[in-house]
Amino acid sequence: MSHVSTPSRPAEHRCDVLVIGGGPAGSTAAALLAEKGHQVTLLEKARHPRFHIGESLLPANLPLFDKLGVRAEVEAIGMQKWGAEFVSPWHEHRQNFEFADAWDKSMPCAYQVRRSEFDEILIRNATRKGADVIEGCRVREVEFLPDDGGALVRAHHDDGRSETWRCRFLVDASGRDTFLGNRFQAKQRNPKHNSAALYGHFKGAQRHPGKMEGHISIFWFEQGWFWFIPLADGTTSVGAVTWPRFLKTRKKPVQEFFLDLIAQCPALAARLENAELVSEVEATGNFSYSCDRSHGANYLLLGDAYAFIDPVFSSGVMLAMNSAFAGADAVDVCLRQPGRAAVALKRFDQMMKHGPREFSWFIYRVTNPTMRDLFMSPRNVFRVKEALLSVLAGDIFGKTPIWRSLWMFKTIYYLTSLANLKRTILAWKRRKLDIRYLEDPDEVACR
DSSP states (O other), rough: OOOOOOOOEEEEEEEEEEEEOOSSSHHHHHHHHHHTTTEEEEESSSSSSSOSSOOOOOTTHHHHHHHHTTTTHHHHOOEOOOOOOOOOTTSSSSEEEEEEGSSSSOHHHHHHEEEEEHHHHHHHHHTTTTOOEESSSSEEEEEETTTOOOOEEEEEETTTTTTEEEEEEEEEEEEGGGGHHHTTTOOOEEEEEEEEEEEEEEESSSOOSSSGGGOOOEEEETTTEEEEOOOSSEEEEEHHHHHOHHHOOOSOOOHHHHHHHHHHHHHHHHHHTTTOOOOOOEEEEEEEEESSOOHHHOOOEEEGGGOOOOOGGHHHHHHHHHHHHHHHHHHHHHHOOEEEHHHHHHHHHHHHHHHHHHHHHTTTTTTTHHHHHHHSOOGGGGGGGHHHHHHTTTSSSSSOOOOOHHHHHHHHHHHHHHHHHHHHHHHHHHHHHHHHHHHHHHHHHTT
């Protein structure tokens, strides 16, 4: 008798929580949930160490490192950063900010890190805390089961094997892949702010002496802004963030176009005069977006899987890790106390919206002439400078009473804009043109 062979079914495993993605959000959430006693599986499509952009951390990250138990490891690989420098071609001076001058004086510094090293510290910590971390494994399908039965997650290993996990709760920390956001068609481009980035790494860039050696520098130029991030190994990360409409004018190879951009910013070009480009120049669309939901009955979206905003204030890693702390608390309640799940998820959703909203008000206006003036000539009337520095430090989730002073800062911004109405209108028209370009490039190109 002949036998007809049937394809073998993928192996099926069970866990309490499955985390998609092993970046800062996913690794943090996996470590915290494993520490709370849950059976956690983390699936990461790449293998660490792997390259990632976004090297600048904020002082508000440090208490999170302490809670995870990784601060010493991060300090060992990091360049200490005491503040930030803003450089404007429309102003004769450079403006230096130090985190020690923020409202809360207990977080005077942060670090800049190679993300390949930093992310590996976090994912190995998740393993130490008891999470089952599987690298080289890409999630392909998710099926949510009825009656709160959790989810079936199907994934493919990079050696071709397929496996299936049944989990009680799913955490999407897939970064800009936004696995669930795309699955639910919940990802929405932010029409108020869109940008594109070019970046590379240099050896031999000129650094400031002494305590300012690790300062991040932000250089405004006509088409956007540059970052200048010194790293502990002697390299410096340099990137340009510009408008898609301008990037579309590129007629040269990416590297040549990037170096030409640097030449348009004399202050930055001087810092790189004797430097050597030691990496490929990469280009990415930093198109800001958010998803129309942060959670469901048995899933959460963390970090960039939920929203991505312009990196000008280096908020990405802090927002990702903070979302993981809030998400781990919410998942723990959902699994242990289902009757309190709705309240826990509502609190989580409020927190997820709070961070991007507070940073975005400044991001939308960071290239506006009025905002540049306020950054370059800060005054501490009503403690607005201290409140602004608290935002730059990422201190927006605690009990620091900065909100009245931030309201005063915004009032000063609007009044100054009215006092310079012609300039404000011109800046607004230019911004509208960039937004319309994203909606209809051909129509704007004809102008």
